[in-house]
Amino acid sequence: MSRATASRVNPTEFAILGLLAEQPRSGYDIKKEVEERLGHFWSESYGHIYPMLKRLRSRRLITAKPSERRAGRPARQVYAVTAAGRRALTAWFERPPMAPRPRNELLLRLLLGRFAPAGVLRRDVAAYRARAHEGLVRLRAVQLELDAAASDDLDYERVVLAFGIALYTTLGRWCADAEAMLAERG
Amino acid sequence: MSRATASRVNPTEFAILGLLAEQPRSGYDIKKEVEERLGHFWSESYGHIYPMLKRLRSRRLITAKPSERRAGRPARQVYAVTAAGRRALTAWFERPPMAPRPRNELLLRLLLGRFAPAGVLRRDVAAYRARAHEGLVRLRAVQLELDAAASDDLDYERVVLAFGIALYTTLGRWCADAEAMLAERG
DNA sequence: CGCCGCATGTAAGAGGTTACATGATTCG
């Protein structure tokens, strides 16, 4: 009755749950995995991961157990999803993704460009282009690896990769055009 | 001394400051302007705008005065930037934009695709494509308007518009490919 | 009369980052 709560879902929670569904990991591993595999379109900080692990555990969506001692490495907790955790993961997929809150500071700056001191926008666009280029280089390297291994399991990785490559390529081209416009002006 | 504070800047603050630099506006106007002109790449809520206006005012970066009565409209506060406000705006341009925290839930879902119930990802990608298409249609309409008015002042608007069009076009294409892959699989 | 658009604001709380605290082990 009364208020239909339902909706509230925290995507970070499900990023963690999903990574743990792939295989058991520690908080540290999760952070690494996010950086290496999802870095181009996702991010998490320790200060968010650890409290979230605690919370997921208190809801019995994951379990923790200390890993067996590995030669000269500090102790670590390894987390794994429970059956309830997998159900929660499925339920998350069921509801559509939240519309992202758009927030592109570079475009905000450009739109307010008449108030910008000379040169700063060119600098910013150039930096943006450098990032896009760097991203593209890295993703192409990943692409080589993926092309080598022909497995259907990797179709999802491939489609995500294709997104990144298409995006960085487009951004790079746009930056070049934008820089040309800015150069003409100033 | 001790800690070098310096860096902390809130982009919302400067979005507001920038819009007020263009012309004096009320909180309501700011919200409208953000939605209409920046909606594709920026967003703000009343719950953030009003407290921020208060804060900017307490720092003397903006001033407030009640608007003259307009036929049958409620009273409103109109805010305008001070000289100090313009300096703060310039200082903001001086420092490079913050790197955005990447957070694309659709890609997260795709990467965890093996855990998704059948069909949901196709649904999500289709919705994404629909949004891209809708965005593209709207921006093309804006483009027609902009092309009509040939003014250098609008170069910034044009370059931002070009960004949106390039992005939505790329996203639409990628979605089509992604849907093809998903259809093949399931 | 009730709803819609205009208009301003607050309170609670979610979500997330940064900085800090701690400590083991490996490598140069």
Added chain:
DNA sequence: CGAATCATGTAACCTCTTACATGCGGCG
């Protein structure tokens, strides 16, 4: 020995959204 990597966590704080509260005036 010092630096780097591995590893876990907490506390303070910022940012921002949602839901709520309030009220005017016009229109059907």
